[in-house]
Amino acid sequence: MSFSRERAVWLGRNVFPHEAALRQWLSARTASAGLEVDDVVQETYAILASIERVDHIRNARTYMFEVAKSVVLQSLRRARIVTIDVQANAQFLEIPEDAPTPERVAADRQELSQVSAAIAALPDRCREVFTMRKIQGLSQRQVAEALGIAESTVEKHMVKALAILTNAIGRGGNVRNASSSVREQRDDSETSDRSRPRERA
Amino acid sequence: MTDPDRVNALDERAAQWALRVDAATLNPQDQAELDAWLAADPRHAGAFARAMAANAYFDRAVALGVDRDIPEVATGIPEVSAEAPRVSERRVMSRRLWLGGAAGAMAASLLVALGLDRLAGSTSLTADKGTVRRTALEDGSAVTLNAGTEVSVAMKPLERRISMLAGEANFDVAKDASRPFIVEAGPVRIRVVGTSFLVHLSELGEVAVIVREGRVEVQAKGTAPALLTAGDRMTVPAQGAITREQLSVGEVDRLGLWQRGEMDLTGLTLGDAARQYARYSDRRIVIDDPQVAGLKVAGVFSTSDPKGFAQAAALAHGLRLTERDDAVVLSRK
Incomplete structure (x- = not known):
């Protein structure tokens, strides 16, 4: 799969800012069904990355929720771990009403300061490398030379910085809490994994 | 901590x-x-x-x-470990969802998640309204039936034979050179060794064969066999000339969307989309206003969720959605 830079930008601007809300919405609904939020979120991104056009999507947040919902329903149906009653229940998977989507979500001051806080909370070397690469715009080689470390080490720090930031914002705003909820979620899913009825062979 | x-x-x-x-x-x-x-x-x-x-x-x-609020980087801090924590390799069925653009070759692995119906002799398989049915065959092949499709399956020592009576089905065929896999749809006979392809038999008797992977030999009654490869679509109308065209990967994926409970409604009117939903669900989408029925829709939607689609359409076009017992009604505000 490859998708365009434009699509990545579109996803970054219109979808990623709502990931935390989507996770929150999903976590209440998927746990009982034995689904993993991470999987649904990934699948949602994969679909949004692979659909041919996005220019017809007026409200990306709602669209993202719709896609996630179809992923959940599809999974439930495929796994046969849920009865028709559950699917028919209108409350289940009711997509929340959305306040008008802010066109420039990242411009929201509060959100910017969240991002700042997340960057500030990075481990020092990660923050240093991230700042030099993204904010000062230095190349990987320039950063390596400036810090006297290998380019591959620069890459490692950068990768880690992006992964941490992605989880901090994507999993729900508050940086410290975000990462502990990652942990909890993982633990939960381990449990639900075990308790889930196995697929019939 | x-x-x-x-x-x-x-x-x-x-x-x-x-x-x-x-x-x-x-x-x-x-x-x-x-x-x-x-x-x-x-x-x-x-x-x-x-x-x-x-x-x-x-x-x-x-x-x-x-960057205004980010503290200056301190110096002399010991380098952090960039080692990634280990993550257990848990397998969850949702990971087997078929990702359109991601991996065409994935189709077959989906079937792991399904009940394996053991089939022997000649058996009839049907998918009723509102269901998409996947069935694993004894040879490891799999058939996915779209709503309203009926096929009969005969697994014989020297051949695997499927007769399509109506509808649309996708075949993921396990390789077995000694036992060809034959699909008969109306006047068209498709013979394969190991591949994935889709057959659509319309009510008017038109047959379309779309090959997703591998190669397929297609023979329409009274014509020479033609070899189709991945991305090829051959259309055999009830009357008239056979056409053949090359589809993009995206188009092939889109045509197979029903397999994961989705359909691409891009370019259809709301009225057409409502009719599409009638194929999958008893919950009707009712549009009394012809002007509303003529509005265009776009996007990929879940076949099992007419209401969800109606909500999206209402949102996109500023319509009002009201619910009745067996229907959702779209009208102007």
Whole structure:
């Protein structure tokens, strides 16, 4: 799969800012069904990355929720771990009403300061490398030379910085809490994994 | 204390690829490695798309001036370990969802998640309204029936034979050169060894064969056999000339969307879309106003959720949605 830079930008601007809300919405609904939020979120991104056009999507947040919902329903149906009653229940998977989507979500001051806080909370070397690469715009080689470390080490720090930031914002705003909820979620899913009825062979 | 910097290995790998793609430092070998990684597991495409999205998001945040509150970097700090924490390899069925663009070769692995109906002799398989049915055959092949499809299956020692009576079905055929897999749809006979292809038999008797993987030999009554390869669509009308065209990967994927409970309604009117839903669901979408019925829709929607579609349509066109017992009604505000 490859998708365009434009699509990545579109996803970054219109979808990623709502990931935390989507996770929150999903976590209440998927746990009982034995689904993993991470999987649904990934699948949602994969679909949004692979659909041919996005220019017809007026409200990306709602669209993202719709896609996630179809992923959940599809999974439930495929796994046969849920009865028709559950699917028919209108409350289940009711997509929340959305306040008008802010066109420039990242411009929201509060959100910017969240991002700042997340960057500030990075481990020092990660923050240093991230700042030099993204904010000062230095190349990987320039950063390596400036810090006297290998380019591959620069890459490692950068990768880690992006992964941490992605989880901090994507999993729900508050940086410290975000990462502990990652942990909890993982633990939960381990449990639900075990308790889930196995697929019939 | 929990480590706030724990990230899972998949997210980290996805971040690495996103950054490399972003920096445009991929050589052809890296590109091949990336492609292989994406194809290796359906989760990878989603994680990659998410990382690309996040990277673009942070670029934008930085461009908007996020750096004011970030403390200066202290010096002399011991280097952090960049080692990724181990993440258990849990398998979850949702990972087997078929990702359109991600990996065409995935189709067959979906079937692992399904009940394996043992079939012997000649058996009839049907998918009623509102259901898409997948059935694993004894040879490891699999048949996926769209709503309202009926086929009969005969697994014989020297051949595997499927007769299509109506509808649309996708076949993922296990390789067995000694036992050809034959599908008969109306006047068309399709013979394969191991592949994935889709057959649509319309009510008017038109047959369309679309090959997703591998090669398929198609023979319409009274014509020479033709060899189709991946991406080929051959259309055999009840009367008139046979046509053949090459589809893009995206088009092939779109045509198979029903297999994962979705349909692409792009370009249809609301009225047409409502009729499409009638095929899958008893919950009708009612549109009394012809002007509303003529509005265009776009997007991929869940076949099992007419209300969800109606909500999206109402949102997109500023319509009013009211619910009745067996129907959702779309009207002007």
